[in-house]
Amino acid sequence: MKQFQYIRPASQAAVLDAIAKSGSKIIAGGTNLVDLMKKGVMSPDKLVDINSLPLNTINTSPKGLHIGALVLNSVLSENSLVLDKHPLLSMALKAGASPQLRNMATVGGNMMQRTRCAYFYDTTMPCNKRTPGTGCGAMGGYNRMHAIFGSSPQCIAVHPSDMCVALAALGATVTIAGKKGERHIPFTEFHRLPGEHPEMDNHLATGEMILGVDIPDNNFAKNSYYLKVRDRQSYAFALVSVAAALDLRGGVIKEARLAMGGVAHKPWRLFDAEKFLAGKAPTEENFNKAAQLAMQSAKAYEYNAFKLKLAPATIAEALKHAGGLA
């Protein structure tokens, strides 16, 4: 791999200074970035290790539950506050990667991980995300793992995270720091769709860093479920995954949250299905209807047409688990 500089600043200000230039990359767990560097997919001039920053706390705050960007996926998945307040997040984390990877991967790094599209990883193949203007290798190629929602002619890659699917469903917010100060954006607006610029995975600007996420308190803890369908039972990316959360009171769904993984360039919230379920009874029939509603804008390619069938089946199944019907 290309030679690079490595620094480990002691303060947030020093990190922000160091990442001001586009050739610099933040490294935390490095579970994805190091692979990408070995493959020649990313070749930063400078790695800025942020592990000296105090961003590894989990605590309750007026905004709900605060999770620092450096909290390890493994720690987060076992945290008692998470298990108590947001078990959906724990389920999603445990469905991701392998224990070894979760022991290294951080919350911020999980959000920043790149797609696992094979064409993105092979530098001899066309890929607009890796090298804009070279075309999309997956579009007419092997696209079994690829998007059915929100893709563009430039890119049909999916975001690989499980954790992010749960955070999108739970309505988290992201705290971002830059030279001009801090800003907060809804988690659902952190990642972006590929559009004309698939090289951009999210709305984090050059020179900005993630400080953490906040999850507002909710009534979903008793009725939530994360269902991931994959080719093997561990260490495999989702064919499709569903985070389902229901606020069930007196046999009526007061509020529903649904998000999917493995189907889009970002965690895909199913707003129409959520709206449909609000005020309805948690029945199999309603869950199936919600699942069908969620599929309205879906579009498949040569090898991923099965997702048009698998996705609604998984949504309905996840809802049945969340609603206590399975």
Place this chain on the structure above:
Amino acid sequence: MNKPIPTSADGMSRVDGRAKVTGAAKYSAEYNQPNMAYAVLVGSTITKGTVATIDTKAASAAPGVLAVLTYLNSPKVPGHIPTKAQKPSSKSGPLKVFYDNKILYNGHPIAMVVADTFERAQYGASLVKATYNKEAHDTQPPKNITQGVGAWGGKDFTKGTVDAWKTAPIKLEQEYTHPSDVHNPMELHAIIARWDTPDKLTVWDKTQGTQATRDDIAKAFKLKKEDVQVNSQFVGGAFGSALQVWPHEVAAILGAQVVKRPVKLVLSRPDMFTSVGYRPYTWQKIGIGATTDGKLVGITHEAVGQTSSFEDFAEGPINTSKGLYASPNITTRYKLLSLDVNTPTWMRGPGEATGAFALESAMDELSYALKMDPIDLRMKNYAKTDPDNGKEYSSKFLDEAYAMGAAQIGWENRQAQPRAASQNGWLVGYGMAGGMFGAYRDVAVIKAMMKADGTLTIQSAVSDIGPGTGTAMVLIAANKMGIDAGKIKFEMGDSSLPDAPMQGGSATVSAVGSAVHDACTVLKEKFQQLMGNGGTDKPDYVKILKDNNLPSLEVLTKSAPGPDNQKYSMQSWSVHFVKVLVHPATGVVKIDKVACVADCGKIISPKTARSQVVGGAIGGIGMALMEEGIIDHRYGRYVNNNFADYHVPVNADIPQIDAMFVNKPDPYINPIGAKGMAEIALIGMAPAVANAVYNATGKRVRDLPITPDKLI
């Protein structure tokens, strides 16, 4: 009839177990040499054509780079690697590395960068730039393969009437496909090559046969056999991928010649997909027919296997149909399909595993058509003599194996109707399938030496790719000599030691184990002679040596098969029983329970035998549910050449696997009564899973792997 299931605690532990789990065991890449350099290969990025230009200036100028080899400047290999094609062929034979500018497959090595560190070699490799004259390529097997495709002149086989199945009252004809599977042992293929003089070479190499590798390298480089030393002390899995000398091994030897330093070359995981073979894509068609009471009328088994454009690789997918059932009429046809890919090779349970998937799936389909229990159907057509050649079997207790496995899995709980059982919202299914593989015995030589301190050293050139060869050998010697296993040392993995065949075809214990038996017999007799008066059955070896003023006593014994090995049909048998759970909505398959029974003669080492069967079963589960090397045919290039995308089973996929043995010695194959078990541990597992999935869902998947998308 049901026998206790061996647990992992039964039997002696591996003699090298501690070394392996503590990291003390050294694998080929770990024998670092003074002044060693590192080599990295550069593969072509096109699939077919020629190299037009190759720019190595930047790579040569990069820090630490010692040499960049291409076809333009590489020393030529005087003899190249000799061809092992099974039939005369117009093809050019094994790939000649850095020989000319032709590109025969995507990833074809076009250059090798040698540098003073691995990282610098890797960086140098990234700077080699080639331009190509591209030609149209073909890596995709045609959608409608029909009889007659292919170049290999394998003869059709007929017993009785051709295609007699068509005349049967109950019959079916179905096509089965199986994708290319890549061996992917955990240990990457690696070699360290050191020229001791211009005519003398030492290599530390991942190989399944130190002497076969020695002989091939000697032929290729026109060296005397005794001037090539091959060491392969430990091998971290191979499954057939290290049964021959591959281009990367030749390249490393060339590199060491050029830089005049020892050179280490370790393949990358992506390299493993294009450098050391794979189980080839195979299309099969089975026509099978029976009388209404289940007596087979005929089996026709056609197969077309993928090979490369430059080398024929043929295996035995059709063998299973020739030998597993007593059908009066059997027809087989086998052809090869040449594509612009690297050459396939044997992979555990080679063609038979592929063939068993087709035949044992078809037998299952036939059992439903007959409304007959699949075991009853098999027993109705139980072969008491070899259907292929009429020979008597040296031993066969497959019927006992069926009964043992059925009892263990709870076969009585199987519903005769598919999709008739469920538990906790999951569909439940039971399936079974059998396998067979020829049981062999080759010539082997053993040196056995008893020392004054009462320790016994046994030597063989054999490699051990993981099954526990040393453990089995020590147990055979301990039993024969009547001494404690702890006093016995087995030395191996060194081409200068006494002759041994390659570790392949499940034949090591039969060949080398028999030689250990024979050598120990001779050695013990020598001691008994020294005692006089016929000696006793329990000689005091230390005392005898001391009394005779001898520092040690040794024998060199050659052990070979006899006429019985020709007289009888010798086979190992297996049956696998599987209980699966299938989620009706998402198509996820969970293996809930597995019972495997092997009828492979006497069990020498219960603990490693159990591990061997468990490992084979897991390999079969991978073959059934997830393994598939995927090429984007537009580019001719793999798109899943890593462990994240090429799926093999993980712990979460594997339940308790009950491995059982009939454990009855084969009286004819060899003096120890043991037959091979490595291949049969896998053969039949994939169809057992497929048959269980059908029983659970009513969906018959005839193209492996059975991924969730195929079940929704």
